Amino acid sequence: MGFSLHNKPQSSSTIEYEQWLRNAGFNKYEAAAYLTLLKEGFTDANLLSKRSKIPTGKIYAVLDNLENMGFVEVQHSRPKKYRAIEANLAFENFFMRKENEMQRELSTLRKTVDDLKKALSHYNIQEEREKYFWSAAMGDEEVMKMIKNVYHEAKNEICVVVPGNIRSMESNQFKNMFASMFHDTLLPLVKKGIKIRMIDPNPTLSEALREWHNSAEDEVLIQNLSEHLEVKALDTPNRFILIDLDLVILEINDPLSVDKIFGMIKIYDRELSNELHVKFEEFWQKGKNQLSYNYSY
Numbered sequence: 001m002g003f004s005l006h007n008k009p010q011s012s013s014t015i016e017y018e019q020w021l022r023n024a025g026f027n028k029y030e031a032a033a034y035l036t037l038l039k040e041g042f043t044d045a046n047l048l049s050k051r052s053k054i055p056t057g058k059i060y061a062v063l064d065n066l067e068n069m070g071f072v073e074v075q076h077s078r079p080k081k082y083r084a085i086e087a088n089l090a091f092e093n094f095f096m097r098k099e100n101e102m103q104r105e106l107s108t109l110r111k112t113v114d115d116l117k118k119a120l121s122h123y124n125i126q127e128e129r130e131k132y133f134w135s136a137a138m139g140d141e142e143v144m145k146m147i148k149n150v151y152h153e154a155k156n157e158i159c160v161v162v163p164g165n166i167r168s169m170e171s172n173q174f175k176n177m178f179a180s181m182f183h184d185t186l187l188p189l190v191k192k193g194i195k196i197r198m199i200d201p202n203p204t205l206s207e208a209l210r211e212w213h214n215s216a217e218d219e220v221l222i223q224n225l226s227e228h229l230e231v232k233a234l235d236t237p238n239r240f241i242l243i244d245l246d247l248v249i250l251e252i253n254d255p256l257s258v259d260k261i262f263g264m265i266k267i268y269d270r271e272l273s274n275e276l277h278v279k280f281e282e283f284w285q286k287g288k289n290q291l292s293y294n295y296s297y
């Protein structure tokens with residue numbers, strides 16, 4: 001939508017237009033000068049300075065900026081005359097330039113990040129020695145953030161005993177929550193070849209996975225999912241997540257409601273992880289396979 005000060009809606013105002021321009025990256029003088037030029041047509045710098053109330057000492061720098069941004073044309077006469085480029089054209093070109101700049105910046109950042117990951121990866125290689133470190137998250141938002149972050153730390157395998165509060169959710173509520181977690185966190189891990197094993201007494205998780213699997217069209221992704229994501233049913237009071245061989249996530253139950261999680265503790269402790277892996281394998285052997293996929297290829 002273009003700017004028009006002559007036919008502006010009664011509910012809008014110059015102040016609103018200026019704020020929109022500021023949101024687009026203009027400073028207050030650039031916004032005032034461009035809006036004044038749209039209203040006045042073409043004019044010289046001195047008259048524009050008076051009409052827009054921009055100090056004379058700043059008006060030429062402002063106009064140079066607007067020209068460089070693609071919003072003003074200059075007539076190189078004496079004195080110079082300035083004309084606002086029509087808003088629809090100017091802003092469309094402005095957006096395309098910004099989009100291209102951001103793509104170049106992202107491409108450069110991607111290369112820099114990849115170089116840094118390679119250059120600094122040796123700092124992740126630690127000697128075989130006892131390690132112990134913990135951190136905590138409290139509240140639903142922080143807990144979900146922690147879960148997603150620790151999943152991305154995985155290099156080989158994730159073992160999950162699904163938290164007990166999941167069982168208290170309505171089926172549709174759980175499916176909505178899981179859909180976001182599945183697409184944002186689990187699928188990228190499956191694509192990387194990371195093994196995920198889950199023990200869950202609630203059939204809703206398996207149902208949601210089967211629904212997605214049977215409706216998906218990417219055969220390679222479907223095959224990866226079948227090979228790398230397993231779910232078994234077993235009702236157990238134990239609740240924990242294991243990331244590879246040294247990271248453990250334990251839940252803290254809400255003392256006021258047994259169906260809710262109050263927080264989670266993230267622990268780097270290889271000895272504890274080993275003990276819980278033994279327990280997980282016991283559960284896994286007892287669990288009943290929850291996933292059976294219908295293949296159409």
